[in-house]
Amino acid sequence: MSISAGSCTLIDLQKRWRKIGSVIFRWLRTNISLAKHLLLYLRLHSIPSISADPGHLNDIVRMMEWTTAEIRKLGGFVKLQPNPAATDKRSLPPILMAEWAKNPNKKTLCVYGHLDVQPADKEDGWETDPFVLTEKNGKLYGRGSTDDKGPALSWLWVIEAHQELGIDLPVNIKLLFEGMEEFGSDGLFETIHEEAKNDGFLCDVDFFCISDNYWIGKHKPCLTYGLRGMAYFELAVQGCEQDLHSGVLGGTVHEAMTDLVKVMSTLVDSHGNILVKGIMDEVKHVTPEEEAFYDSIDFNLDEYAAENRITSGKLLHDDKKTLLMSRWRFPTLSIHGIQGAFSGIGACHSSESDWQVLASACPGPRRQQD
Numbered sequence: 372m373s374i375s376a377g378s379c380t381l382i383d384l385q386k387r388w389r390k391i392g393s394v395i396f397r398w399l400r401t402n403i404s405l406a407k408h409l410l411l412y413l414r415l416h417s418i419p420s421i422s423a424d425p426g427h428l429n430d431i432v433r434m435m436e437w438t439t440a441e442i443r444k445l446g447g448f449v450k451l452q453p454n455p456a457a458t459d460k461r462s463l464p465p466i467l468m469a470e471w472a473k474n475p476n477k478k479t480l481c482v483y484g485h486l487d488v489q490p491a492d493k494e495d496g497w498e499t500d501p502f503v504l505t506e507k508n509g510k511l512y513g514r515g516s517t518d519d520k521g522p523a524l525s526w527l528w529v530i531e532a533h534q535e536l537g538i539d540l541p542v543n544i545k546l547l548f549e550g551m552e553e554f555g556s557d558g559l560f561e562t563i564h565e566e567a568k569n570d571g572f573l574c575d576v577d578f579f580c581i582s583d584n585y586w587i588g589k590h591k592p593c594l595t596y597g598l599r600g601m602a603y604f605e606l607a608v609q610g611c612e613q614d615l616h617s618g619v620l621g622g623t624v625h626e627a628m629t630d631l632v633k634v635m636s637t638l639v640d641s642h643g644n645i646l647v648k649g650i651m652d653e654v655k656h657v658t659p660e661e662e663a664f665y666d667s668i669d670f671n672l673d674e675y676a677a678e679n680r681i682t683s684g685k686l687l688h689d690d691k692k693t694l695l696m697s698r699w700r701f702p703t704l705s706i707h708g709i710q711g712a713f714s715g716i717g718a719c720h721s722s723e724s725d726w727q728v729l730a731s732a733c734p735g736p737r738r739q740q741d
Contacts, residue, residue: 408528415520416504416513422464422487422554431464431550434486438524438548442469445530447546450572454551455565456558464550466562468572471530471544478577479543484523485552485583488515496680519583523548526582545576552583555603587695589678591669599699599733606634628711639704643687643697650702655736657696665692703733 420434421427439449447469454463464487473479491501491514499505504513515521526546533540551557566572584595610627617626639645670691688694697703 412511412513412516412521413504415524416515417502419502420487420515420550421490422551423490425461428462428464431487434520435465435467435548435550438467438486438527439469441524441527442546445471445527445534447471447530452562454558455561463557466550466558467546467548468566469546469548470572471540473543473575477541477543479545479575480578480580481545481547481573481576482523482526482580482582483547484526484581485519485549486523487550487553488518488520489553517585519552522582522584542578545572547573587668587670588674599702599736601733606631608634631709635706638706643703645702645704647704654702654734657700662692665695668695670695700736 415434415437418430418433419427420431422431435451439451442449448471449467449469451465451467453465457463467486491497493500495501497512499507499512501512501514504511504516506512526544530540530544547563549556549559551559563573567574581595581598584598586593608627608631610625610630615624637646645651668691672686672689672691672694675694676686686694688697
């Protein structure tokens with residue numbers, strides 16, 4: 372039996388309300404879940420887990436402990452491995468290794484990520500407090516939102532979503548998270564070497580996913596399948612055993628800063644060309660097939676400059692292909708900073724005795740030797 376209400380029966384109304392109710396329920400469930408994860412993000416991004424500052428060691432440990440608790444809520448097994456590079460004089464955060472029940476018929480994927488961040492202050496150019504996650508124009512800004520708390524912890528939401536939907540994960544998942552990536556990954560390499568041995572945490576891993584990279588634009592996701600690698604160098608120049616007064620001794624002694632600047636000028640020029648002889652000899656030549664891959668890549672130089680707030684609007688290269696090759700496949704050399712004697716506010720007439728420069732180099736794909 373049905374009751375007519377104009378051109379619509381009661382059964383029709385019931386069906387419509389069920390449909391509307393289903394839509395409302397899905398909306399509430401989606402947005403409640405979104406709100407829950409946003410609140411978690413707000414808490415996590417307020418933790419200044421800065422690995423370059425030993426004073427924030429406890430903050431890194433807090434991040435590790437929070438992540439451990441969340442993994443266990445999702446049924447995972449976690450081990451906080453003591454950092455093998457730690458000493459009695461230098462404490463370091465543990466290395467987190469986690470996994471879920473393993474299906475022997477599936478491949479095993481190990482996800483790498485890090486929970487530490489770089490130092491950040493508003494004076495560095497931030498428009499908002501870097502440790503307060505802030506929404507602007509539909510985007511969330513905060514130190515670690517993309518490097519690397521957001522990408523690393525998003526794997527927990529992926530696992531949670533599969534569990535709530537009753538969908539089996541297509542692979543076994545392991546997590547390898549550290550807290551010193553932004554300061555040299557102390558202890559990670561020793562851990563990998565040890566855990567890759569028989570019966571180690573990594574001995575059965577088929578694939579690795581580095582969850583610490585970027586899209587190349589705003590419109591299309593990308594999958595990074597290779598990295599150039601990186602090597603850090605520190606150069607020190609010492610001229611004497613104490614600071615000297617430049618007003619008294621200037622012009623009579625070799626000054627460490629002057630010599631260091633001279634040495635740095637021989638490493639790389641203002642166009643990004645590495646000046647060290649022979650460094651390009653082992654780099655693979657670009658083949659026509661490889662060069663053709665760049666033609667279809669969705670990348671806009673103007674958006675790239677704007678996104679990175681390059682106010683001059685001037686990039687080292689004016690065409691997409693050359694710029695991307697310079698970013699991805701050719702070696703680069705960057706000078707990060709100089710450390711020396713007096714660097715505070717005010718004038719100090721010192722001819723500094725000891726200066727250091729920090730630099731890093733990214734090697735390109737090597738050419739195989741005959």
